[in-house]
Amino acid sequence: MTEPPVAIVGGGWAGCAAAVTLADAGVPVTVYEAATIPGGRARRVERAGLPLDNGQHVLLGAYAATLALVARVHGEPAARRQFVRRPLAVVPFAAGQTDALRLVVPRAPGRLGLLVALLGARGLSLDERVANLRWFRALERAGFRRPAGESVARMLAPLPPRVARLLWEPLCIAALNTPAASASAQVFANVLREAFAGARDASDFLLPANDLAAIFPEAAARYVEGRGGSLHTGERAQVVAAARSGVTIAVDGRAATASAAIVAVGPHQLRHAFAPEALAAHPPLPAAIDALAALAYEPIATVWLGFAHAFRLPAPMTRLDDAPGQWAFDRPDILARAGPGSPRLAQLLAVVISASGPHTALSGDALAHAVDAQLRRIEPRLPPCAWSQAIVEKRATYACTRNRPRPAGPRLAPGVYLAGDYVDAEYPATLEAAVRSGIAAAGAVLADRGPH
Ligand SMILES: Cc1cc2nc3c(=O)[nH]c(=O)nc-3n(C[C@H](O)[C@H](O)[C@H](O)COP(=O)(O)OP(=O)(O)OC[C@H]3O[C@@H](n4cnc5c(N)ncnc54)[C@H](O)[C@@H]3O)c2cc1C
Structure with missing residues (x-):
């Protein structure tokens, strides 16, 4: 039998x-x-012949189990073609963006990459950079263990407020989909340990270069x-x-x-x-x-914006100013896989807004409009938006409180x-x-x- x-x-x-x-x-x-x-x-979501995703995803080099299984089911080198892989970088969307941070985490073993990145960060004073280094060393010396029930906001309290606001709070929202005030310090410390105190490429970020169902x-x-x-x-x-x-x-x-x-x-x-x-x-x-x-649950909104004219972004993943978009991603692969009858676009961006906020009350169209206006405010030379689609996942993740x-x-x-x-x-x-x-x-x- x-x-x-x-x-x-x-x-x-x-x-x-x-x-x-x-x-x-x-x-x-x-x-x-x-x-x-x-x-x-x-998963993949088809809209107007475009093979979009239900939400823009980012993976880390530290996602060892996921990357191993993707390699197993595709085999190499096909597995490598599923992603665009780069050293982690926080790069502003536009050159003239005010109050913005710029840093690149070079590939290096253990904490070395992050230390080099923090020392060389542009947009922070010397005092702020040194305070940042001290804070991370203290976290590491404590074995990335945090007191039970501590919030990320409490964990960040020893830092100058600008450092927390420009660097760690946005990374907390991106990684935990939960605002620092209520997010779990221990889970955030786990992510920092895996990304910044492990293998030399653990802090890499990987953007999908295929749709999520196919990957x-x-x-x-x-x-x-x-x-x-x-x-x-x-x-x-x-x-x-x-x-x-x-x-x-x-x-x-x-x-x-x-x-x-x-x-x-x-x-x-x-x-x-x-x-x-x-x-x-x-x-x-x-x-x-x-x-x-x-x-409890937190939403994630992804606003897809298509342009008839191409323009260069400084990096595949760029930082916005949170009003309301948080990060913008360049997705040329989606246009390369577009089906017949899809809008004729030369550039497609995915703008992500993690966790709830004032934007949660907006309709999909109003949200797309607000994000388009935001990009134009930050970069007035942007070509006109030719197509847009907002996808809001109301229960994207549990709140990591x-x-x-x-x-x-x-x-x-x-x-x-x-x-x-x-x-x-x-x-x-x-x-x-x-x-x-x-x-x-x-x-x-x-x-x-x-x-x-
Ligand atoms: C918009 C968005 C952006 C995100 N961004 C990131 C990111 O950047 N990086 C990252 O790592 N993670 C991200 N996540 C989180 C990540 O997608 C989830 O953590 C992960 O996909 C959860 O997978 P799962 O298999 O646990 O659950 P699910 O994906 O929820 O899978 C459960 C499945 O079960 C099916 N199902 C339910 N009931 C039944 C039933 N009775 N019979 C048969 N089938 C059933 C459902 O249809 C569903 O397909 C994001 C999530 C969203 C929504």
Whole structure:
């Protein structure tokens, strides 16, 4: 008799990471994804023939688990072509931008790159640069450990306010999608440790050079299919009965048998991934789900702006002045992959606004208008905007606050395992957290199966 597959509920980056890990171990998997395209919160979104993403994403060189899995499913050198990879740099959008910081983190082992960057930062006084260096050394000497319940704002308090405002607060919002006043200092310190105290290229940033579904979830689906598994889109699944000997899944009303299930849905979708009888049979399940009700969420808006005339940006990722856009990204790859009938554009920018703020009240059109006006204020020579599209993800990530609830470990009930960005203890809600959690859940499945 053939062995029933491991069912994976949710085809985001966490579910796909679990699927690839199990397929590599020779375990059959079936992934169920409710949407018509895999990728979840990091997926392709077609607009007017343009293969956009639901939100501009940035990865770090420190995202070791994600980059390794992208390499596994694509192979080299195709994996390298998925990203534009550069040393981390904070570069203003326009030359004349006032009160702006400019720094480049050269590739160097450990903290050396950041120290060189902080010393050479333009836009900070000598005193501010020295204070910055001292602060980072103290953080490092403390082993990147922060007091329980500390906020990022409190962690930054010893710094001159301009240094916090121009450098660390924007990086906190970008990395944690949570304002410094409420963000977890420990999680921010974890990110700083991984990016600035590790391998020489850990602080690199990587911008997608392909759409987000193609970079991993679709390639993962092909990889899994090549090893006897499958990924079904447009299929919503629920765990109906769970036991160590096997799990029953309902897929759009029909029953399927699985040897185990990994539930890799967003935290707010968790309750609906279980049928009422499964919740009633395993009291720890509703208790774990109820604990997550205390999670708050933060939005991310991406405003796509197209121009009929090309212009040069000083870098692929540039810093704006937060009123309202925070960062602008150059995405020539999207125009190179544009379908027939798409608007004739010579330049496409993605402008990102992380976390909530006064802009949250604006309609998509009004937000696009506000960002266009902002760019024009900063750089009056910009050609006219020819096309725009705002995509707002209201629940982009959980708010990475000081005392947020976190489910313990991947084992949820007999035969049922949990994956998702909110499960990882170290990283904020990111692709790396999602991938790490998927690998951990697959590892727990393999460990509990024992040698086969
Ligand atoms: C706009 C935006 C910008 C971001 N920017 C960055 C960034 O720059 N860098 C970074 O690292 N991270 C970024 N993130 C965060 C990152 O995208 C997420 O942390 C990550 O994608 C979460 O993956 P996941 O697999 O845990 O969850 P999800 O992506 O939410 O996947 C869950 C999947 O489960 C499916 N599902 C739910 N219920 C069911 C069911 N019953 N049956 C079947 N399927 C179901 C959903 O459709 C979904 O596809 C951003 C997120 C957004 C939204």
